[in-house]
Amino acid sequence: MSAAAETAGRPAGGGTRAGTVRSLWRSAWTFGLVGLLLLLFLVTRAIKPTYGASELESLAIGALPIAFAAVAQAVVVISGGIDLTIGSVMALTNVTAAALMAGGSEEFAVLVVVFVLLLGLVVGALNGLLVVITRVPDIIVTLALSFVWAGAALLVLKSPGGSTAAWLKGLIDDTFLIVWIPEALVLLLVAVGVVWLPLRRSRLGLSMYAVGSDRLAAFRSGVAVGRTKIAAYAVTGLFAAMGGLSLSMSTGIGIPVPGPYTLLSVAAIVLGGVSLAGGRGGLLGPLLAVFILALIRADLTFLNVDPNFATVVQGVILVVVVMVGAFATLRRRTA
């Protein structure tokens, strides 16, 4: 019995101070990312002293589609899945919007935006439904479906074309209130916040974390595991549709070929502190990670590094940061 007491440890005492330290540590990754981002800004200013508001604006516009992709991926990974259709769904929603807006009025474009967002939601829910009912691993189902949605995009629009309503493009082409805040950033935060903040506080959001953390424990706690997964995929589809619309905003047309967004989204969430095993992380980390990756890319361009080599550097930085972070987490857990 005495050894049992030993292994069991003592009641979780320690009081509130330990609690505060613990909760600080839990957001340590996010703080680290904020620090890294600020450091990168300083580095950028040192490399290119003229780096200012307009560069910041183009950075935000450029990062917008990747940011939506990362947020989309984060939602589904938190609930224990992975979605390889994100790039394809972005292409599909992008060309659908472009095709429908071609020749239409500005007012009609509002309907198109609503329709495209619903399309993303439905396509996502369909992804989730297939994952749940086939019981085939998520990665395989979504890989297969990524070809389906990419094909569907080509059916909608054979070659780049269509158009985008002026008001939609206007959403991101300026700065907000002061020159240092790009409109694209505001749009991103508002769009993500409107969906995620209420969800996070709801039982569904809690269920998503629960299912991602431990399916069996969640099931035993009375969570409808299948429905939760479908909902997570649907939200992912919604964010992917926002990504598709952001492509319309920045390019003004529809491009029926998926960009590199699926893999970039995985990279961003890993750097953003979302556990690929599910159940851990949030959306702020991935968002910060997207801007970190974009800034690194920009810095390498300013330094006149060969763009091909820049990709290599970007990959190495990603691996190193994640490794160091994982190592620190491990050290802490075993300590």
Added chain:
Amino acid sequence: MTDDLLLEATGVAKRYGAVIALRDASLGVRAGEVHALMGANGAGKSTFVKILTGAIRPDAGTIMLRGRERGMHSPDEARRTGLIPVYQEPSLVPDLDVHANLTLTRTPINAFRRWVEDLGVLHLDLRTPARELPLAILRILDLARALAVEPDVLLLDEMTAALPADLTEHVMNAIRRQREAGRSVIFISHRMIEIAAICDRATVLRDGQTVGVVDVTKGTEEQIVKHMLGPIATQPAATRTGTGARSDRLDDAVTARLSVRSLRAGTKLHDVSFDLRVGEVLGIVALEGQGQDELFDVLAGSARPSGGEVHVDGRPARFGHPADAIRAGLVYVPANRAEALLMQRSVRENIALPFSAALNHWGPIDTSTEGRRIGTAVNRLQIDTRAQSEVRRLSGGNQQKVTIARWVAGGVRTLLCFDPTRGIDIRTKREIYDLLRELAAAGAAVLLYTSELEEIPLVCDRVVVIFNGRVVDEMAAAGADEPTLLRAAYGLPPGALTPEEIVAEAAAVEAANAQPDGSRPATMAGVGEPARDTEGTALSPGSRP
């Protein structure tokens, strides 16, 4: 039985393919009683629990709660109808904090807090993620979460297994309070002492069937053990000729091939010591989850111990990888053959793998030597080679032979067998017994854990009994019949490890209860007695190490 049953399950059956997990299980729980559900390994207990709690659906049978039939299709549904389980493993979602876990199950926070304190856990920070809490606390929180919704029927599955004595005490008190409030508790435990201390009646399962319902009174252990054993118990144990002499011949002066000292690992293995001698088959007997899995994992090199020592041939050994254990001559035959075999590959490749895949064998494999060694092993084990191109097409028995053959072909020194005959036909079983004896006779040492107690006197020279992560008994296998082994495996007699406090306290509470209540004095009188009675009988065949 026509008395008012709060929960009544009748004729529950469940089969998985050809395997019948439950044949005809029934359970009747009265209002205000603590009901023990008992059964030896493989009796169907865990399947029954899963059906009662809605985790799986039965093929047949009815479950009535308060006289109304209900099909429980999910844990959520079972929860709403008033049956709340506390499972063997913690059920809090690890990445959520305690508060979020409560929200998930819609548990009232204040009631939960009160129960947590009543159960002896003070200063709990609800913002702590479940992952960071120690196992014992998680069990308590599971229980508090169940109690907070005031369930009609509370099902506790091995609730006390991971708890230290003082917390066990609080749990017992909470169960008594449920009873006083007219609610029912289904109590599953391997500890007879707790059953005796707290339960009113016990339902015993054997081979997927309910074979008896007994009132828990003085001397009930005997009855329960008898029920669990079935008709075999009355027959004398088959004695094996020759081995008795063998074990006499081996005196302690012989160097042990493997000696384990105060080994600790994981949360279940606390303190195990024994010697495995050259030319011996040493049996390990334990109920499920008493630390035997951890023991074999450590010896096979797939887990690291948290304390204690392992000596191989007198030299201390530490294994960081199964390859280290194999190099030291310790080879492992797991119960789950899928863990050991490459199912899509041939018999030949599977047998050759351990010695042909050694890293010092670069270059092309010497197929003629390999072929000879494999041929010898296949013949020796009489493996049916008609379907040898893919191991998965062999029968279970032949697959198990392949897992043993690979080590025989490599020249085995120490064989670790974990329930090697699980789910194997009787003839192959015999062959495997004979093989183990032959190997021992040829100078190998065999450590054998088996869940089938009748194997022990047939195969082993000595037997070590593990209960609650500790060695509680050691005896010559020749005299170890099933009742003796089972009694020892249940930790009867209590001996040094059993929480004497629980008995004393239970007796005291009982003494206090007996006077005012009057309705149940016969049931619980002298709770401390039966344990002490059986101490004599169970201890006699063996000797304490």
